[in-house]
Amino acid sequence: MWNWKNMQTLAPPPGAEVDFAACLDAFPQLELAKTTPQDPIYHAEGDVWKHTKMVLRALLEDEHYAQLDPHDRETVFFAALLHDVAKCSTTVIADDGRISQPGHSRKGAVDARIALWEAGAPVLQREAICRLISVHQVPFFAFADSRRGQSPEFIVRELSWLADLHLLTMLARADILGRVCPDVGQVLVNIELVREMAGEEDCLRKPRAFASAETAVRYFRGAQLHPDYALHEAPGSEVIVMCGLPASGKNTWVERECKGWPVVSFDDARSELGLKHGENDGAAAHRAIDKARSLLRTRERFVWNATHLSRQMRGKSVDLCLDYGATVRLVHLEATRGELLARNRARDTTLTNAALLGMLHRWEAPTPTEAHALSLLVNSDREGK
Template identity: 60%
Template sequence: MSPWNELRALVPAAGKAPDEAACLAAFPVLEHAKTTPQDPRHHGEGDVWTHTLMVLDELLHLTDYRAASREDQETLFFAALLHDVSKHATTVVDPVTGAIGQPGHSRMGAIDARGLLWESGMPFAQREAVCRLIAVHQLPFYAMADLRGPRPPEFIVRQLSCRLSLPVLATLAEADMRGRLCEDSSRLLDNIELFRELAREEGCYGQARAFADAHTRVSYFRGADVHPDYPLFQEPGSRVTVMCGLPASGKDSWVAVHRPGLPVVSFDDARAELGLAHGRNEGMVAHAAVDKAKALLRSRSPFVWNATHLSQSMRDKTLDLLFAYGAEVEIVYLEQSRTELLRRNHRRDTSLSNKSLLGMLRKWEVPVPTEAHRVVYACGKGDSGADQ
């Protein structure tokens, strides 16, 4: 039986209890949850593992879980099991008040879950559904709280609907809230229902919010004062393909096949031209690559930006520059299995060791559909991949 099929066997039928020992054996990192404390105002039940088991129990009894497809049940189960996987690594205790917090645990949890599920062979689309849920699993609690905030509720609902299934997210949030002893659980459960109602009003409860076109969508999510239903005029600019993926995932080969003849901005090429090893004077490497990109953008020339762009912050630097010049941007994300990735890297003429490559997983954030005009996922394929 494959590792992924072994994991799937952990998902019990609706109403049945999960196998606690089997879950811990599959994900030994969850042992830390047993000794990770939580703020008693929000988690009167105590440690993270107790909370996780309560969430799973609530989830498996929810009507929405029972009515979900088997794939969505699997997605929900693993999202619930791993939603607090990084709390142990993000716990801070105020030395004066003793207050307990876990800042950033959702975002880090998505990264940690991605690595764990990648090694198991979980299918890409389903794995990313799990990770996207973990990254935002608390938003339905608070999206309706500040109607005049910098990100009003309708913006949050529209954005999330373009990234994941809102019915699935709401189900996870409800299980998370019911699976705890919390001072204001009734109010927060009401917030989840309001979140659902707003999504229905926006026509995106179960599908992505419709936009007039891709340029209007990406401009809206980047903060432009536009309405989703009315197209925003797009000034002509460079058409740029931004490559994204771990080293040895096949980016150079994809570019050679699908974008032949186009100029390429590449940190690796800049590094080679400067005679620097990987990890040496990266500031000089980045400066050389950015200068080349700016020249192409000024001339409105099409080109490829070929780099790992592995974390959101790394991509933001590139995307901010491209959009500032009015570029039309396509992100192409590539991925290989762990075995294939390490095999390829070992065979490459590179100063990057397999150990260093695996260390990059701590920054591994797969691009989401709202980041560019088009996002393509080509995972273990020789073709152009598929939009998601």
């Protein structure tokens, strides 16, 4: 059984080679890459595993790789190893025979998160790896025809809040060099332009500075403003939005850290309505949202306690708070697999452990661009929490 300490040995030091057999043993899902086809125009080298091996070799040949400290070397290596891990489950073959894997970056980040969580990887390093995977192709197109209709400046600034752009551009270079396709030269130019702009914006190895957290939040939601000029902040509620799987310790954390704060909870609303887990979620959500609106109107501080597993679900809660001028801090809690299942068995709940584990495939940990502040916390029984 592979754990994080064992996995760290997979990231080769400068001058060494990749142990591909060990990589497959540590991450069994990669075995499916051997039989996952790719579009022959952009991946004439063949299947996903051939491409992955070529990417890893290109990464190790990058002059910057030897200059990285062990932590960063591990981070970019595992991002490269797992960057296409979800192509096996997202492959679509059209009627004309063209092959695509829509959404494989986002799904790959989720798959990598589950595997690294089960191995016990440190949460901050794990999320650095997963964010690299989620945006690994964005530098290809930032200075081409932006697929999102956003300026290169916006894309680079946002990327800097999601990933170390030095590591991201290394990963992107390895990704394009590790394939056989007609546009390698142009993509390499685009990647270098991202790197140059990151240098100009002073965000190659750190998030782009903003005049205030409010300015950053509104900018990343599309407000037309400049990062260096603070946006006027209207007074509003102070809101803590909880995130995390059931049984991760959210209730305990709220009771300890936010004594006396009003709490908005879908679970509480469900209980008040006499509903079981998964039963008439719409009614429970409506009741909770009405309570949140009431607190926001009076500018009271409160905690919004829910799983908020996906960015889409968090976004609904956060957007509502921002509409009322609130300041929002996301607090993401998690525990080990064993602790999570043991706690859930001991709880008075209709949620089974099987159903809880099924929720892992919707687990998108929050990112710094989503709110004014973010805390990623491990609520471990071993830490006495």
